[in-house]
Amino acid sequence: MLSLHNHSYYSMLQGTMSPDQIIAHAKASGSSYVALSDRNNMYGLIQFAKKAFAENLKPVLGALIDDPKDRTLNALFIARNNRGYSQLCKLITARNLKEDFALQEVFSSDIKDFFVISSSLGLLNKIKGCKCWKENIFAELIVTERRRRKTRELYEFARANGLQIVASHPAYFLKPEDYELHRVVTAIRLNSTLYNLCSEDLADEEYCLKSSEEMDKLWKSLPEALWNIGRIVRESNVELDLGSRKFPVFSLPEGETSFSYLWKVAFRGLEEKYKPITEKAIKRLQHELEVIEELNYADYFLIIWDVIREARKRGMVSIGRGSAANSLVSYCLDFTQVDPLYHNFYFERFLNRGRKSPPDVDLDFSWQERDQIVKYIYEKYGFSRVAMISTTVTFRARSAFREVAKAFGIANEEISRYSKFIPWTSAQNLPGIADKFPETKSLDFSTEPWRSIVRIASRLADFPRHLSVHPSGIVITDQPITNYVALEYAKNKGLGLIITQPDMYSIEEMGLIKIDLLSQRSLGVLKDTLLRINRGPSAPEGSLTDDHSKVRVFRINSQN
Known part of the structure; x- marks a missing residue:
């Protein structure tokens, strides 16, 4: 079974995978489904669902919602049906627009159209005994070295309070070596440098995509947690009505069509x-x-x-x-x-x-x-x-170069001496750019840290930066x-x-x-x-x- 907790690069400056890469991984793993759960948004969800259907994969559509006043209080909301999808849109909207939004208050209303998965013991304590507590709320169990103690506490809490458990492995990057890119985009998001990041700022180093075989091996001692992934997938049936026109109705004189x-x-x-x-x-x-x-x-x-x-x-x-x-x-x-x-x-x-x-x-x-x-x-x-x-505003060559250089701690004045020669082009063109554009012939990125800056910046090609x-x-x-x-x-x-x-x-x-x-x-x-x-x-x-x-x-x- 594949994990249901996946962040694409639409989890802005946190995830480093495109939705297409998540779909390709699911396909290569022989899975019948694929999940997307970006943080507080659905930027890529519709295109993701369309492409998943095209690959004969069942899309499991969700989002990780956190409390704006305390982001350690968070939960993954997965739509069970079309009504659940609409409720997810409303929930994300409320999270982003309402000044007084509090995540725990969501659970005072009917949430039967969601599956809710949370690894936040703080949130689960606050909502203990709410509607659907035993039906469609799950404790999210994550097995990594960093989370081992918290997972044990969460497991014991679930058993003591009649809460279901589900196996999970959050993914922010495709492969372990992509952790470097995650560190860089995190520094950009926090307007910090690589050298000032602490472990709380970053995802776990182990948070790359796992194959079905890896997940099965990881959870072989707790088959119930794996079985619940299958149950959630089976009962999540969102069928987006793509393509059919949804026209607003024009106000007409009486008797007219x-x-x-x-x-x-x-x-x-x-x-x-x-x-x-x-x-x-x-x-x-x-x-x-x-x-x-x-x-x-x-x-x-x-x-x-x-x-x-x-x-x-x-x-x-x-x-x-x-x-x-x-x-x-x-x-x-x-x-x-x-x-x-x-x-x-x-x-x-x-x-x-x-x-x-x-x-x-x-x-x-x-x-x-x-x-x-x-x-x-x-x-x-x-x-x-x-x-x-x-x-969606995406990184281009100059913006990618500038932001990555800042993450490396390079002063603005020095960055500008290089960036002013970089033309309006894709960040993919940064490696070997001096051979591609006459105005960049004076640029020399052969020494460190410039070589690493250019290498990493080129990987930000087409990455979302923010919405406009x-x-x-x-x-x-x-x-x-x-x-x-x-x-x-x-x-x-x-x-x-x-x-x-x-x-x-x-x-x-x-x-x-x-x-x-x-x-x-x-x-x-x-x-x-x-x-x-x-x-x-x-x-x-x-x-x-x-x-x-x-x-x-x-x-x-x-x-x-």
């Missing part, structure tokens, strides 16, 4: 755009609407239309960009101001029956006005159903968003900006709908210019329309 209303709005726009309306325009619009209905995207188009309509009401300038300009529906709903019939644009480049991903409509707003539209979306659909999307806010992505859901994903504050907590823990790729895998609202300084300048020219309260109607003659003049002048 989403599609019937979209049809009316689109044809109303057609009447305004084309005078007279041609047979070609009618057939094209009907075809596009049929595809939209077949793919069930009517609500999506109505939501975008509503955003544009609200912006127009407020006198804002907005422009749709990208492949949406290929669509006549987009043109009729004012997403874009480019006539796709005149320019002979191909609708299927934007949307077609074979496309698996949802249509992508990017809307540009003035940098002065974009936040007003974001606020409108929150207010219209509810703060529980809207969130900004995160993006996606520059434009916002997600709207049909249910409370924490039914699907966990939330946390953006890096600058003082701004109060709440973001999804999974990034845009995982959001799309879950079938959640993302819209992109981009902030453009140039649109603000353009609007200010138009206001000054016209001396009016707003930009003139049609000032950003697709005037073909003006476009031709602009092109001719640009070529001269």
